[in-house]
Amino acid sequence: MPIALLAALGLVSLVTIAVLLPTSRPEEEPAAYATSPDVRRFGTVLAAGALSATGAFTGYTYIVTFLGDVGGLSPSTVSVLFAIFGVACLAGVSITGAFLDRFPQSALAIAVATQAVGMLGLYAFGAHQVAAAVRCSWPLRTQCCTAHRAARTSLWRRTPAATTPALRRAPR
Incomplete structure (x- = not known):
């Protein structure tokens, strides 16, 4: 069921x-093309976003074990923290x-730095x-969301081309 x-x-x-x-043609939308295309900055942002996401999701992988073994929190407390986390x-x-x-x-740099400080x-x-519960629930999650959204x-x-792969060959 x-x-x-x-x-x-x-x-x-x-x-x-x-x-x-929407039923409009994608190339007619204002978001079809990047506002400030730059190949070098695109690569830098892509790398920073990938490292940030890798660090965050690696941390998430072990957070339950960490909070239980190191923080001494019960499984039911960890469940409540995850609800607050959401x-x-x-x-x-x-x-x-x-x-x-x-x-x-500056949003991405600040977000990634804050995320690193939060994990540390x-x-x-x-x-x-108490410190583990507070760090896990509000600030850590807010920082990670900010970093991922800033990277996107x-x-x-x-992006050096159209923002939608289907438009990469479309004339401007």
């Missing part, structure tokens, strides 16, 4: 996307939008339950 429920939800999503997908992500994405609009050039803070204070935004601005 759970598989059928997931399949039904997937079908609802498919129909919703098919109905709401809510913090929603808040972080909302906050990040305004930040990216105001400071697009978890390492330094992970043995203290910067990539779209710097």
Whole structure:
């Protein structure tokens, strides 16, 4: 039964996307081409984003074990922290939008640096339950969301060709 429920939800999503997908030609949209194409900066942003995501997801892989073994938190506490973690992500994405609009050039550097400080803070204070819980829930998740969103935004601005692969051969 759970598989059928997931399949039904997937079908609802498919129909919703098919109905709401724009019908305009992609090359006519303002986001079809990058605003500041630059091959060197694109490569730099791509590398920074890949390293940031790799670091974050490597940390996520071991966070349950870390919080339990090092932080001494029970599995039920870790579950609650993950729920808070998810809510913090929603808040972080909302906050990040305004930040990216105001400071697009420095957003990625600040986000990645803050993410690194957050991970180091978890390492330094992970043995203290309250500090580990606070570091895991709100700040760490907000920082990671910010770093990933900043990388994506910067990539779209710097891509040396059309932002959509299908348009790469289309005339401008």
